[in-house]
Amino acid sequence: MTLNSSPGDGITDDAIKVGWIGDLTGPTASAQAFNAHGSQAYFECSNADGGLFGRMWEFFAEDDGYNAEKSAIALTKLIEDEEVIALVDLGGSGQAAQAIPELEATGVPVIGPPQTVDPTLGSGQFFHNIVAYGDQADIFVGEAANRLGDASNAVVMGIVLEVPSGTEYASYVQDSVIAAGGTYVGTEYVGLRVQEATAQILKLQSAIDQYGVNMVALHGAPYHNELVLKAMSAAGITDIPVVGIHGVASNSIFENSPEDVTDDTYGVHSFKTSSSDIEAAAMMTRCANLAGYPGEDLVNNFAHGFVNSYILHRAIEKAAAANNGDVTRASLTKALQGKFDTMGISCDIDWTTSNHSPCGAPFTMDRATGGMVPAGEFSEYAEFLDGVYGIDPVTFEVEIAINSSPDDGITDDAIKVGWIGDLTGPTASAQAFNAHGSQAYFECSNADGGLGGRMWEFFAEDDGYNA
Template sequence: MNRLLRIPGLAALAALLLVVAGCSSPAEVSNEDSAPGVTDTAITIGSHQPLTGPASAGFSHFAPAARAYFDYVNANGGIHGRKIYFNYRDDAYSPDNATQVVRRLVEQDKIFALFSGLGTATHRAVVDYLNAENVPDLFPASGCPCWNNPKKLPYTFALQTDYTREGKILGDHVNKTFPGKKVAYFYQDDDLGRSGVAGLDKVIPRSSVVARESYRPGFNDVSEQMQAIARARADVIVSFSVPSHTVLLRLAQQKSGNTAKLVVNYSGSDPTTLSDLLESAAPHNGTSSGANPLIQGIITDNYLPPLTDTSNKWIQLVSMIHSRYLPAQPLSRYTELGVLTAYLFVQVLQQTGRDLTRQSLVDTLEKGDFPGPGVTPLRYNRTSHAGYTGTQIGVIKGNAIVLQGKPMTTDGADGPVQPHTATSPQPPANGIPRP
C-alpha cells in the first residue's frame, strides 16, 4: 500500500513548480483602503491548496487549471485592462498550515481576494479570519454547508453543491434504485463526511442503515471499517471520502470479498484519479478503455457537465485550456473544476466593472445574476451565499462518468428532491465572459 501514497507527491511536485513560476506580483502600489491587491494594471489573488499530503491526489490538478484559465484571459486583454496574478500555496491539507499560508497571502502578499481555498477542515481554519479582514472569500472548494452564512460570513460565497444536499440526492437515488436493501455509510470524520451523512439520513430510513464507519484524514488503514461493513451484510456502501480513501475502501472491499454496490460523493470519485491511484497500488492490464476495472460501475454524481460530452461548449473550453496550457496534466474533473471556477471568478470581476473594490465585488455577487456552467443554478442574494443547488447522478464507465436521468435539486433541510429541467447557459465563443 505504500506505493499508493507516493503518487500524490509526484502530482504535488509538478503543481509546486507551476506555483514557483507564477507567484510574481506587480510592483505598483494598490489602493490599500478599499482594494488591496488591485492596481491600474493588475489584480492579485491567492489560495491555499493541498499540493502535498493525503488529499493531493487529483485535488492538486485544481489550482494549475485555474491559473491556466487566468493566463488565457490575461493573454486576451485581461479584466478591464488588468491582469490576474494568482498566488497559490501548499497547505498539505493541514488546518495549521492553511492558517499560516492565508495570513501570509493577506498580510504579506496583499491579495485582493482568496480564490477557492480547497478543503473543509483547512478552510474552516481561515474563514473567520478572512471575514474579519474583509477579504472576499470566493468559492471555497468544499461542499460544507457552513459557507452559506451571510450574517456571520458576509465575504464568503460557496460554489460546490453542499454535502447535505448531495447526500440527499445520493440517498434518494439509493432509495429508488435499491429499495429495501441494507445500506452502510463510510465517511471522513469531519464536516465533509458528517454533513454528507446528515443529508443521507434525511432520506434513507434509519432502519435500512446497518453500519456507520468513519475514518480520520491521514489514517491509511480502513480494513477494520470494511470488516464491520462486511459483517453487517450491507448491500450498498455510500462513501463520503477523498479519492485516496475511496481507493483504500475499494481495495479493502476487494480483499474481503464483499460485493456491495459502491456509491461515492463527487469529490471522492474522479475516474482518472482513482485509476491512477489503483494502478500504483495494484498494476493491472486494464479494461479496453485503459481504466481500472475496480472503478467500473461506481455510482456517483456531478454538478458540472461530464467531460465525455465533447459537444458541450463548457467542455470544449476546458479541453482548449487543457491542451494549450496543461498538456502534461491529466484531464480530470478537478482540472474541469479549476477552469470553470476561474471562469466564474472572471465573470464576477467583469460584471463588477473597472471601479473594483472588495465591497463592490460582494455587491455584484449578491445581485444573483450568475447562472454558471453547472447542471443546476447557483443561489446568490443578500440572504443566501449558497452555491449550486443540486447535482446529477452518474455511473463510472471506462475512465468517464456517464450521467443518468435529469439533474436534481433540493435544499439543505427537509425539502423534496426534485428534477431540474431548465437548460444551462453556454459560454461566449471565445470562452471569456462579457462585462
C-alpha cells in the same frame, strides 16, 4: 467599462491578484490539486487573450499540506502581503471554518470552496456552487430510489474519513435515508493517514450478513477511497453500489481500483468535464493544454476550479459596471450576489438571495473517453434536494432603487397600475376574478412594505363589456 486601480484590494495598474489555498502535497492533494490547476488554466488562457481590462491575472496558489496552521499562515499572507481581491478556493473543511473570522474582518470573498460544510454556509464571504453534504446525502437517496425501486428499500452503511466533514456527511446520510424510510446500520471511520482499509471492510461484510446492507455511502479523498474499494474487491464484495461524495468522483479512483467494484461506483459532483457536450468543453481542453495540464479537463475538480475563475472574471466586470470602475473586495462581494452562467459546466448559479446554489448528480468514469460523466442530468436529481442543513445558508437582502417618474406612474410614495374589464356586465362572472387576483396581490405586497418603499395603487375600471 473601465477598471480603476485599487492596490489594497488586489487591483494594480497592470494586474489582478487572486489567491488559492489548499492541499498540493498532503493527504488530500489527489483531489485538491486539480482545483488549483483548473483555476490556473483559466487565468493563463485569459492572459493569453489579453487579460481583463488590460490587466494580467496573478494567481497565488498556497499549499497548506492539509495542515490547519499552515492554512492560517497562508490566508494572512494572501490577504495582507499579496492583498488579493478574492480566493477561488479554500480547501479542507476545518481550514475553511477556521478562516471565517479573518475573511469576514477583511471582506475577502471565497468563490466555490471544494467542500460545503455547515460553518461556511453561515458566512456571507463564502459563495458555494458545489452541492453541500446535506445535498449530497439527498442525491444518495435519489440514486437509491433509482436503483432499488424505492429509497425505503435501502439498507446503508457509511464508510467515511475521520475528519469533521466525514462525521457531518455520515450524519446527513443517516438522516436522509431514515427520512426516506430506509435503514442506516452505522458508520465506519478511516484514519487520515492509514495505508489499508481491511478492518472497515470486515465490518461491512458483517453488516451485509447481519442486516442485508445493499448500498455503501463513501466519503474521503481519492487515496482513501481507493483503499476502501480495493479492500472491497479483495473481500469479494463487488455487487453493492457505492455512492459517495464529490471526492469519489475522481478519475484516479477508477483508473487505480479494480473494475469489479468501480463499475458500480459513483461520486456526487456538480461540474461536468470536457467529455460532456457542453459549451465550455473545447475551451477547457485548450486551457488545460496551455497551462501544462493535458487531460485534466476530464476531471470534475479541474472543471470546478475553472468555472470558479470564470465566475470571478464575470463578477469583476459586473462590479466595475455598477461602480464606475471602482472594484474593491466589498463591491466584488456585492457583485457576486447575483446570477452567473457556467458555460454548461454546472447549473446556472443564482446567489441573488443566498450564498448557496446547489446542483449535482452522481458521476462515474466513461472508460471510452477517460472523462467523468453524470449518471443523469442535474435536473433529474433536483427533486430530491430538500434544502435542509445543520445551519441556514446566508440570506442576502436585495436592495431595489426606484427613481420617481410621475408621468410614468411612479411617484415618491406610490406605483400606479391600471385594470380595465367587465365588473357588472355580461362577462363579469369571469373577468371580475382577474381584477380580484391582481388586487389581492397588490394588497398583500403593500402589507409587506410594497416595492422600493412605495405602495401599489390599483385602479380598476369597469367597462361593463362596452367598447
